[in-house]
Amino acid sequence: MxxxxxxxxxxxGIISLVLAAVVFYLIVEIGLKYKLPESFWKYIWFPASMFITGIGISFLCIKYxxxxxxxxxxxxxxxxxxMLAAFISVIIALFGTSVIPIYILGRDGMLPVSFLPKINFCVLCLVLFVYSVAVLIQYGRGAKDGK
Amino acid sequence: MGSDRLSNNIRRLRFEHGQMTQQELADKVGVTRQTIIATESGRYAPSLPLAFKIAQTFGVSIEQVFQYDDEKP
Structure with a gap:
């Protein structure tokens, strides 16, 4: 590899973890109507993100x-x-984020400003995900690479 | 990335040159082993400079390494 x-x-891996965290948050706080304690974010979320970052840095730096x-x-x-696949996904995502809210909220509907960074973050994750999957598909085609 | 019309003798040439491994060939021509694997199996058509480097490594002409079949549809 x-x-x-x-x-x-x-x-x-990172995007999957982020997605899992978002799903967990949605299920607990919105689905079960349970407010997670402050200590959860303080003692679990921050150390976990540092741990993931550490693993990533060591993973990327090892060159066998x-x-x-x-x-x-x-x-x-x-x-x-x-990159081309990622660029196409950006266009689709931008089109989606521009058009879908109109259908859901109506032409005069409003979104909180705090949604903007979340949307941007989701688009970033999508682009990175598409790029990474496109890379892996191309390397894995034939599933013989590395053998 | 590959070409159905392009075939090669890299595998045979490697074995004729002292059982050269894919890694050794990769190191000599300055690419990754995966690129050699992909080229050897016909999934990747190398650039002209890389094709020349491979041929030079084996000490043969480029036609002896790569063959282009223009009769295939």
Whole structure:
């Protein structure tokens, strides 16, 4: 597994964890109407995010074969195609975030301003996810790489 | 990325050159082992400079490494 694949797996892992955290939050605070205590965020959320970051840094820094180049011409091509897929996903996401609220809230509907960073964050996650999955699909095509 | 019309003899040439491993070939031409695997299996058509580097590594002409079948549809 080379650096590009490692990064892609890392991003997929992080986004999955973020998604799991969001689902957990929605189920507990909105579904079960249970307000999580302040200590939860203080003693669990922050150390957990630091732990994940630490794992990620060590995961990305380990390079088992020092003689191997970090990226070659095929990696560049794979990244370019993944970037194109991510760019298309941005256009779709921007279109979706512009049109879907109109259908849900109506033309005169309003959204709290605090939703904007959340929407931006979701779009960022989506782009990163699409990019990473596109990278992994291209490397894994044929499922023989690395054997 | 690959080409159905492009075939190669990299595997045979590796074994004829002292059982050269994919990693050794990758190190010599300056790419990752995965690129050699993909090229060898026909899933990736290498750039012209890389094709020349592979041929030079084996000490043969580029036609002896890569063949283009223009009769395939």
């Amino acid at each position: 080379n650096m590009t694949q490692k990064r892609a797996w890392y991003h997929v 074969n020092t003689g191997e180049p970090w990226a070659d011409e095929r990696d560049k091509l794979i990244k370019l195609r993944a």
